[in-house]
Amino acid sequence: MDRQRAQQAFDTYVAAYDPTNPRIALKIDHTLRVAQLCERIAASLELPQAEVDLAWLVGLLHDIGRFEQVRRYDTFNDARSLSHAALGEEVLFEHEGGREPFLRSFVLDTQNDQLIRSAVATHSAYRLPDNLDERTRTVCNILRDADKIDILKVNCICPIKDIYGVTDQDMQESLLSPACQELFYEHRCLPRDIRNYPADIMLGHICFVWELVFPESLTIVREQGFLAHMLSRQWKLPETQEAFTAMAEHLRHERGI
Numbered sequence: 001m002d003r004q005r006a007q008q009a010f011d012t013y014v015a016a017y018d019p020t021n022p023r024i025a026l027k028i029d030h031t032l033r034v035a036q037l038c039e040r041i042a043a044s045l046e047l048p049q050a051e052v053d054l055a056w057l058v059g060l061l062h063d064i065g066r067f068e069q070v071r072r073y074d075t076f077n078d079a080r081s082l083s084h085a086a087l088g089e090e091v092l093f094e095h096e097g098g099r100e101p102f103l104r105s106f107v108l109d110t111q112n113d114q115l116i117r118s119a120v121a122t123h124s125a126y127r128l129p130d131n132l133d134e135r136t137r138t139v140c141n142i143l144r145d146a147d148k149i150d151i152l153k154v155n156c157i158c159p160i161k162d163i164y165g166v167t168d169q170d171m172q173e174s175l176l177s178p179a180c181q182e183l184f185y186e187h188r189c190l191p192r193d194i195r196n197y198p199a200d201i202m203l204g205h206i207c208f209v210w211e212l213v214f215p216e217s218l219t220i221v222r223e224q225g226f227l228a229h230m231l232s233r234q235w236k237l238p239e240t241q242e243a244f245t246a247m248a249e250h251l252r253h254e255r256g257i
Helices: 003-014 022-044 049-061 064-073 084-093 113-122 134-157 160-164 168-172 178-185 198-211 215-224 226-231 238-255
Strands: none
Touching: 003 022, 003 049, 003 064, 022 049, 022 064, 022 134, 022 160, 022 215, 049 113, 049 134, 064 084, 084 113, 113 134, 134 198, 134 215, 134 226, 160 168, 160 198, 168 198, 178 198, 178 238, 198 226, 198 238, 215 226, 226 238
16 A cells, blocks of 8 residues: 555645634544554554555544535534534545546555445444454454544543534533443443533543553553543532542543553
8 A cells, every 4th residue: 555645645635625724623633643543553463564554544534524524514513414434435435427436546456445434434333333354343443442542632632612512611510411420330432312411422532441442552541641631620510520530530440540
């Protein structure tokens, strides 16, 4: 795979969007970090270099639908717009006027097209489909781990409004749903349909740590320290503060974070 070709195709594509829009800038930076994380996780598994390159590529492509989502809807909220993963699949694979799919701008070889499609389409799904072959499942899990890890970083380096579409005050004064707390203690990720408050959404990101697949992924989370920073956030409502303090202690005990 020609990484330079893929990187140039990505740079050319995102240059058509407004780089002064903080959401666009956020997604460019996020994408490049996820690609690097995919490479590191794949290398930790001692995969062949071709598979490491493929993992890097799906990291580069995974959020390609976000740019159109922001342009059309000015939001990252799939529920208020459309699935960014499905839009990314459309951007990469849809034929128009007999032309080759846009994916060919990134990689000429077609042999991994179905794997790339699966990785992009499922990277934000609550669960992976059961019918994936072992190789595809491995690459999808590498991408999903890398994406989750960097979302923790985004929570700490980007304004709340750019991520959640709410003010800092809205977040600080947020309630926390008991159903979300229950799933945290069951060591599960949170389905979108039970997240009712801004703090629920943040807790959903924290819960990513329970379902990281690879040991290297947890090592990276510990090294970066962003999860611990999220858990140290101060809340105005005593019940929300007490809940997060208790969850932080539980996570330190269970994952050493």
